[in-house]
Amino acid sequence: MAVGLTLIFGVMRVVNFAHGDMMVWGMYLAFLFATRLGVDPYLSFPVCAAALFLLGVVVQRGLVDPIIEAPHEMQILLMLGVALVLENVALLAFGPEPARVRSPLARLTWDVGPLYVDVARLVTFVVAIVLTLALWLFLYRTDLGRLIRASADNHYGALVIGTDVRRIYATAFGIGAACVGAAGALVSPILPFQPPTGLSLSVTSFNIVIIGGMGSLVGAFIGGLLVSVAESLGAVFLRPSLKELFSFSLLIVILLFRPAGLFGKRQP
């Protein structure tokens, strides 16, 4: 999930505050597919990703593009507005009750020696790795991917060699949103969700991206692992409700001493 955010930020230096809410929309789409059409979230996630891709492109084209040159603060506020709208439209549409998608996979477990492995979590984990790899390949091995990275690196340079930078931005934003949509659909059988979940998801993914390093895919992945491990350890040794304390403390320390993140390349 943080992979999508890091792509959006890394390419366009736009901070997407609506990230978690987009993810919640991915979850609700999966929920709709599962309840209305009986499609398992593990099959419908590409559709969710495609829908979120469209949403991402629309938001970028219609809202972010006109102020792409404006200071960061304005973009933060804009995305905050988008987040408020997305979250509360979800609240209006789906109500405040927590929802959960039922998938037959979620009830299966495998015995591996002394461990029980939750099949649903395993599948989610594997798909997440595959998606990250695919995104990496896309960014580093295809022309479009190279153009995205070039636009991120040097806006004017990319313009000079004839890139349609605005289109690249829209694509990148869309792909970022699609990643979140896929992630949302994939975790929907594991994680119960409700519209306000979006906010905490946004905050968590910011943690991950900052800790891992802005604009670095590997960083996002490792940051994600680090944050989850820190939170689980905190939950085991102290109270479960205190677990977020660790990720926020980690965030402050990283912000102060290594603001580019553990794997970030440049100073902010």
Added chain:
Amino acid sequence: MKWAMAVALAVLLALPAVLSGYAVTIFVLIFFYAFLSQAWNIVGGYAGQLSAGHAAFVGVGGYTAALLFERGITPWIGMFVGGALAAVLGAIVGYLGFRFGLRGFYFVLLTVAFAEICRILATNVDAVGGAVGLYITFTGDPRQFQFQDQRAYYYIALALMLLATGVAALIERRRFGIYLTAIREDETACEALGVDVFRYKLLAMVVSSFLAGLGGTFYAFQNFSLQPGAVFGIPLSVEIVIRPIIGGAGTLLGPILGSFILTPLGEVSRSYFGQSGLHGAHLIVYGVLLISVVLFMPQGAYPFLRRLLKRP
């Protein structure tokens, strides 16, 4: 302009005599949020340091006053103790943020992280009420900052709003205010000219958090309860940030105008849609307004209106 202000003030002073109880409550909220927004405006508007964690200061102020009240110290004193503690927290956040040169988005995240840590701590430390929060026993004693009559809160909230606006006006007229605006416009150039950027940003943060801390006491003793999620949570920070932005950040009247626009809108749509079970509608309104302000009048409503009025 001075005349208009005097008339507006006279009207506000006389209003409670003719308003219904519900309308008075709404005005209390308008003034209270205008006050908090004005406090935010000092650091967020003038100095351009976007803090998204001002709820933390409100929470610290409110909790301090409420805890002192339980030990028999009147909130009239507790208010200032709370403000002072909030200012200390503001100084810590500001010191770390500014000393390590965090700008823009990174500073936003730092303030959010601090506010969230406060929220998590308040939720988990049972000595301050834990997840249930604190409840204040109602005595109706004015010496304990408790009033039977909402109109008393009306005047206190009005006074707070005027206080914060007075402080902002004072800052605006002095060299300090000019430094802050200059820092917002171009921090590097300021440093090059020998302005002690760090000192002024820190000072702005301290003043702002002190005021927000005072507001915490008002919140606690108007609602007679404090919940960690409500006073430390991100939604309150958003409420505080959004008003000056829509009204016009870095202007004296912007936060007030923003609060006069948003608070009634929020309250009315909340009660109107809330009745039909449509929660969250007021936040959609906020979101749409925020998006349109950023896109169409990034300076905010007040500068926009002023330009309209000045045009012959």
